[in-house]
Amino acid sequence: MFSRDTWKEIFDTIKKNKLRTFLSGFTVALGIFIVVILVGFTNGLQNTFDEFFSDDATNTFFLFPGRTSEPYKGYKSGRRIEFDNSDIADIKENFPMFLEYITPRTTRSALVKYKGESNNYTNRAVGPAHQFNEKTIMMKGRYINETDIQDKAKHIVIGRLVEKDLFKGEDAIGKYVDLGGSAFKIVGVFQDDGGDNEERFIYMPYTTRQLIEKSTDEVGQIILAFKPEIGYAAALTFEKQLDKFLRDKKFISPEDENGIFIRNVADNYRQNQQFAVVLGIISSVFALGTIIAGIIGISNIMVFVVKERTKELGIRKAMGATPASVIGTILMESIVITAFSGFVGMMIGVALLSSLGEKLEDFFIKNPYINMGFAIFATLVLIVFGALAGYVPARRAAKIKPIVALRDE
Incomplete structure (x- = not known):
């Protein structure tokens, strides 16, 4: 053959x-x-x-306050729900077996100036754990830390493209910028694999934002991560318990779909x-x-x-x-x-x-x-x-x- x-x-x-x-x-x-x-x-x-x-952690929940659509326990419908610092403390206290980290996030937009350069940028008031949620990569300096939170420090971390826009090749670390009429010191520059839009964000301590806004303790939303080792089924149980806990605390009807929203990234993934x-x-x-x-x-x-x-x-x-x-x-x-x-x-x-x-x-x-x-x-x-x-x-x-x-x- x-x-x-x-x-x-x-x-x-x-x-x-x-x-x-x-x-x-x-x-x-x-x-x-x-x-x-x-x-x-x-x-x-x-x-x-x-x-x-991959740009963000997948073991996370995003909690958004809404507006009630039906009366409950003597409260009228149409009531605006707000999150505050006590909600973060209560979640930490009641769900330690599930929780890996938690951070608030309040989003604003402001004009940022440095010398003759200026531009409008989205700024987020966050806690140190936010770095893990966004998988933020520090290029220079550091991220927001607990000392910044406690001292309500006017420190910010800027994206790579913010530095490029405003500083024109100059090192931004240690420099001061005018953000919404207040002077902030740049303590870090980050990059983000999420793209150009992500690298034009500015991060500051959430307590500093609260101080600027008439010493309020309100937060825009809450981001938390569950421990990966608990598994998907336990994460769903955590989500249900968390939803019930917040509804009980905020007096929101269990049938009210508009009072509070929880987005489970793990479920979407x-x-x-x-x-x-x-x-x-x-x-x-x-x-x-x-x-x-x-x-x-x-x-x-x-x-x-x-x-x-x-x-x-x-x-x-x-x-x-x-x-x-x-x-x-x-x-x-x-x-x-x-x-x-x-x-x-x-x-x-x-x-x-x-x-x-x-x-x-x-x-x-x-x-x-x-x-x-x-x-x-x-x-x-x-x-x-x-x-x-x-x-x-x-x-x-x-x-x-x-x-x-x-x-x-």
Whole structure:
């Protein structure tokens, strides 16, 4: 089977039947190409989901105050709910078994000036734990700390692009800026993988914001993180208990959907992960269907090939060729065409995925890729089944009696 004459015969047959060879190879190459693209796009979509949630911690709850929509325990509907410092202290006291960290966040916008430069920036009044929630990366200096909170210090941490806008290459650490009419000292410069918008934020101690706003203790929203080791089910229990606790404290009806809002980032992340998994399964089904279609295509072509060569095979058997040699010749031709075409289709698909990069980001497909091990495995599967598809008609041809084969028209 592996003699030089056998190989020469295979390549001669391929050259003589170019159209048939092309159709066989194209079927295989297209099948592998589609499999690679489908899997690559699915991975690209997964990259988009991961990046969307990687900028912030996923084990977090965002608590937002609302306005009641129905009366409860003597309180009228339409009452504005407010969070304050006591809510943070009560959550710490009542849920230590769940809580990893907690921070308030109050968002404002103000004109910031430095020498002749000025611009409007969003400033957030936060606690030290906010750095973990946003996964803020300190480039220079430090983040807001507990001393800043206790002293109500007029210290701020600015984004990389704020420094670039206002300081024009000058080091901002230790400099003072006018923020909303008050002088603040810059103690840190950060960067954020969330993009340019995130790097134009300014952070200050939440107690300082409260001092500026007539010594109030109000906070805009509360962000907290549960301990990752408690698991998803326990996190949902924590969410329900937290919701009940705050509703009882603020006198909000359990049926009032507008009084308070809790956004569970972990739940959103899990739902999107499940969607990605389902999409991956659908993609795999289509990929499997494509491989099966390729195998059927190869089988049909091999049936035609054997039928076309029936008389030739009869002559071979009349001259003493064994059934094994007949089957081997046909199988080797099938394997050569399938293997070459399969790897060509695979490499074209991989090359296309590599060239796309972020070009499909608008379609939520970022940096699509396929694991080379999986791509090679899929190609080998198609080659193996392609050989099996060729074996069936080859075995049938090997059983034909020479006299019958010579009479074939």
